[in-house]
Amino acid sequence: xxxxxxxxxxxxxxxxxxxxxxxxxxxxxxxxxxxxxxxxxxxxxxxxxxxxxxxxxxxxxxxxxxxxxxxxxxxxxxxxxxxxxxxxxxxxxxxxxxxxxxxxxxxxxxxxxxxxxxxxxxxxxxxxxxxxxxxxxxxxxxxxxxxxxxxxxxxxxxxxxxxxxxxxxxxxxxxxxxxxxxxxxxxxxxxxxxxxxxxxxxxxxxxxxxxxxxxxxxxxxxxxxxxxxxxxxxxxxxxxxxxxxxxxxxxxxxxxxxxxxxxxxxxxxxxxxxxxxxxxxxxxxxxxxxxxxxxxxxxxxxxxxxxxxxxxxxxxxxxxxxxxxxxxxxxxxxxxxxxxxxxxxxxxxxxxxxxxxxxxxxxxxxxxxxxxxxxxxxxxxxxxxxxxxxxxxxxxxxxxxxxxxxxxxxxxxxxxxxxxxxxxxxxxxxxxxxxxxxxxxxxxxxxxxxxxxxxxxxxxxxxxxxxxxxxxxxxxxxxxxxxxxxxxxxxxxxxxxxxx
Numbered sequence: 001x002x003x004x005x006x007x008x009x010x011x012x013x014x015x016x017x018x019x020x021x022x023x024x025x026x027x028x029x030x031x032x033x034x035x036x037x038x039x040x041x042x043x044x045x046x047x048x049x050x051x052x053x054x055x056x057x058x059x060x061x062x063x064x065x066x067x068x069x070x071x072x073x074x075x076x077x078x079x080x081x082x083x084x085x086x087x088x089x090x091x092x093x094x095x096x097x098x099x100x101x102x103x104x105x106x107x108x109x110x111x112x113x114x115x116x117x118x119x120x121x122x123x124x125x126x127x128x129x130x131x132x133x134x135x136x137x138x139x140x141x142x143x144x145x146x147x148x149x150x151x152x153x154x155x156x157x158x159x160x161x162x163x164x165x166x167x168x169x170x171x172x173x174x175x176x177x178x179x180x181x182x183x184x185x186x187x188x189x190x191x192x193x194x195x196x197x198x199x200x201x202x203x204x205x206x207x208x209x210x211x212x213x214x215x216x217x218x219x220x221x222x223x224x225x226x227x228x229x230x231x232x233x234x235x236x237x238x239x240x241x242x243x244x245x246x247x248x249x250x251x252x253x254x255x256x257x258x259x260x261x262x263x264x265x266x267x268x269x270x271x272x273x274x275x276x277x278x279x280x281x282x283x284x285x286x287x288x289x290x291x292x293x294x295x296x297x298x299x300x301x302x303x304x305x306x307x308x309x310x311x312x313x314x315x316x317x318x319x320x321x322x323x324x325x326x327x328x329x330x331x332x333x334x335x336x337x338x339x340x341x342x343x344x345x346x347x348x349x350x351x352x353x354x355x356x357x358x359x360x361x362x363x364x365x366x367x368x369x370x371x372x373x374x375x376x377x378x379x380x381x382x383x384x385x386x387x388x389x390x391x392x393x394x395x396x397x398x399x400x401x402x403x404x405x406x407x408x409x410x411x412x413x414x415x416x417x418x419x420x421x422x423x424x425x426x427x428x429x430x431x432x433x434x435x436x437x438x439x440x441x442x443x444x445x446x447x448x449x450x451x452x453x454x455x456x457x458x459x460x461x462x463x464x465x466x467x468x469x470x471x472x473x474x475x476x477x478x479x480x481x482x483x484x485x486x487x488x489x490x491x492x493x494x495x496x497x498x499x500x
Contacts, residue, residue, distance in 0.1 A: 039067025
């Protein structure tokens with residue numbers, strides 16, 4: 001089992017040998033393995049390139065002692081010095097290879113372990129406000145090491161090849177693009193992490209070439225470590241990450257800024273309290289009847305309901321105690337005494353929520369709630385599922401539907417506008433763009449950031465107006481939406497003019 005503090009996944013020698021064999025055939029004069037562990041990569045390189053000077057860095061003395069059989073090993077933390085300048089090489093500078101398998105652990109996990117084996121606390125992604133609090137500023141230690149290596153070796157010809165999570169590799173490509181690092185080529189080979197490390201993550205062998213030459217922030221992607229031919233090319237295009245560069249070239253005219261703001265569903269972190277089953281009225285998961293004011297109960301649909309189109313009838317309710325996150329919930333004691341009593345009775349679960357986003361907020365507060373929550377018409381999509389399925393949802397007995405925080409939504413007051421937006425989102429143009437942008441191996445492949453890149457106005461302008469009206473009308477009829485023809489014509493015109 002791996003050492004959690006050090007993100008310790010020792011690379012099997014067979015895998016190390018296979019990975020090194022995929023590298024360009026060069027006469028390396030210097031080979032560095034940071035966080036070298038027991039030195040399996042140094043061992044493989046010692047056999048394939050016996051003339052290369054080999055240096056490893058390892059913080060754990062027992063591992064460093066084992067690795068020293070294959071090269072000179074410095075017992076130290078990688079975070080303590082400049083890797084390009086502080087290592088004393090005896091060989092002349094020449095083609096350099098940095099190779100290895102840096103820790104599979106995040107900065108926040110090391111914080112929980114109170115570990116000293118991490119870089120100084122920093123927000124390397126420059127996340128702000130709530131994004132930093134909820135994790136956007138968290139990062140893999142491997143990602144930090146990649147950035148450190150790329151920055152410190154940026155002035156010389158170096159090949160860096162390491163095992164990492166695929167998400168880390170994508171982040172690194174984007175980082176290189178945004179910081180104009182001298183990358184001349186990259187490749188990404190998928191690794192069966194379950195087979196080799198008994199780890200349920202998406203991992204890869206990521207190789208980056210630094211040095212003089214034409215800048216290229218794309219990477220050929222291979223489906224396995226021993227594949228001869230790549231299947232796709234990922235990369236950063238105009239400062240944005242793209243899953244399929246070639247497919248993107250056919251859809252990039254629709255990549256822009258959505259004229260509508262995508263929202264996320266409600267976050268409460270207390271499903272046993274805030275989510276109720278429908279069984280002749282709202283009930284707890286244990287079957288107890290819940291008697292609270294109806295004004296605070298709304299039909300709830302989870303991301304799986306959205307994906308599977310299980311939206312025909314209400315099977316769950318959500319308690320929504322606020323109209324906006326900043327509302328003072330104490331007023332419920334007067335205006336909704338039954339709800340207030342229910343919340344007080346369940347205060348232990350609600351007050352015990354761990355996330356820091358609830359600190360210094362109103363008691364029993366929720367997130368992802370605003371005027372948009374109560375719009376009667378919505379278009380929703382699951383963030384977790386691998387096939388994008390947009391759904392149009394209207395009110396249930398006059399009550400607007402609400403969604404969990406794994407769902408993204410567009411709110412509408414006008415059913416005609418909703419129908420037009422739905423027709424655009426279910427168009428071939430949108431499908432092609434999402435296919436070019438989405439990384440389906442991600443835990444959450446559909447994100448707000450991705451959805452905000454769909455320029456509905458550009459798609460509307462590329463679509464015949466009569467065809468768009470017909471498709472919107474057919475969609476509205478299928479969902480039982482009623483409105484005047486003039487409203488639909490106006491919505492189509494507005495969509496083409498970016499005022500949807």
